[in-house]
Every structure is written in C-alpha cells, then in structure tokens.
Amino acid sequence: MKESEKKFIEAIKANMGTVSKVLREHLGITGEPFMTVRKNRYGEVYVYIEEDKETTRQLTATPLLRQMFKKAGLCIRCWGDGGDTEILFAVNVYYDHYYNAGSNGVELMKFSINLATGEVRVRKDRK
Numbered sequence: 001m002k003e004s005e006k007k008f009i010e011a012i013k014a015n016m017g018t019v020s021k022v023l024r025e026h027l028g029i030t031g032e033p034f035m036t037v038r039k040n041r042y043g044e045v046y047v048y049i050e051e052d053k054e055t056t057r058q059l060t061a062t063p064l065l066r067q068m069f070k071k072a073g074l075c076i077r078c079w080g081d082g083g084d085t086e087i088l089f090a091v092n093v094y095y096d097h098y099y100n101a102g103s104n105g106v107e108l109m110k111f112s113i114n115l116a117t118g119e120v121r122v123r124k125d126r127k
Helices: 003-014 016-027 053-059 063-068
Strands: 034-039 045-051 069-079 086-097 103-114 120-123
Touching: 003 016, 003 034, 003 045, 003 086, 016 045, 016 069, 016 086, 016 103, 016 120, 045 053, 053 069, 053 086, 063 069
Parallel strands: none
Antiparallel strands: 034 045, 045 069, 069 086, 086 103, 103 120
C-alpha cells in the first residue's frame, strides 16, 4: 500500500466521529458506521464507510415498509488522497426488496471534511 493511501485511510479513521455526527444530524442515523478498504483489479485502494443495522431498522419501521424492504444500508464512498486537505464523501442508501423483487439504491447527500480546519460542508442536492 502506498504511503499516500495509508495517510488517506488514517485521516478517515481519525474523522469517523465527524462522519457519525453528520449522519446523525442530517439523516437521523444513529448506528455505528464501519470502514471497509478494498482494492480494485488495478490495485487501487477504495475506502467505503458502511452502516446497515440502523438503516435497516428505519426502513422497516412500519408494516408497510417491512413489506417493501428486506434489508437496507448506507454505503459512503470516500475520495481524496494523502496530500489533499479535504476528504469528500458521497452517501448512498441501498435496499433489498422482498419477493425476489431485486435491489436498488439512491444517492442521499455529499459532504466534505476539511482536514486542516475540521469544517464540514454538506450538500443535499446535485447543485
């Protein structure tokens, strides 16, 4: 793993509390997000932050929703590199349907954390 990739992963780990705060304040998600690091077939590192227990609980909170959704989760793509002063996050929800109806998902929001100042900028639209 490259040194810049290690720095990027460490920066995300150091800011997981801020990520949790953004999810709680903007989406009402109080679960425990966890980080997953994957490599693509070219050896590039990708970092995802995931949460599934609280998201599933919320999307199955009523009888109607339980009929629609079998499981749900958040998948947050992270990008930047060890030299960047900002980490960017794209928050997506994915969900599995009952009765072999497949799965789907949608982007909910994007936000960034400035590593120098700790400032968080949240975007909920595509503008």
